[in-house]
Amino acid sequence: MQTDEKRKFPRLALKTEIWLGQDGIFTRTNETLGDLSEGGAFIETRQRYPTGSILTLRFKLPEAAGFITSTIIIRNTRDDTGLGVEFLDLSPEDHRQIRAFIERRLAGRE
Secondary structure (H helix, E strand, O other): OOOOOOOOOOEEEEEEEEEEOOEEEEEEEEEEEEEEEEOOOEEEOOOOOOOOEEEEEEEOOOOOOEEEEEEEEEEEEEOOEEEEEEEEEHHHHHHHHHHHHHHHHHHOOO
């Protein structure tokens, strides 16, 4: 969990199937969502997009029936390690699923 007091939500890492899309073209990868939170994530990837780019992100949480899908904005990039992204339009249900998943993981129940 991130202990930085500036963080709004608890965060954790998750290795999962990720789909990144722009202009209707998606790339599927098995990447790690580092610092996954209710507000965004760090996507550990070698793919590069400029800061401010708008993409679509789809990923699965363990034991979830479907994908979490959100429009994201690239907030920052780190050379050869990944992209810091903010969720722009998570549905209330996807938001709830992420929160519940993180709470279970942090409590050691998953």
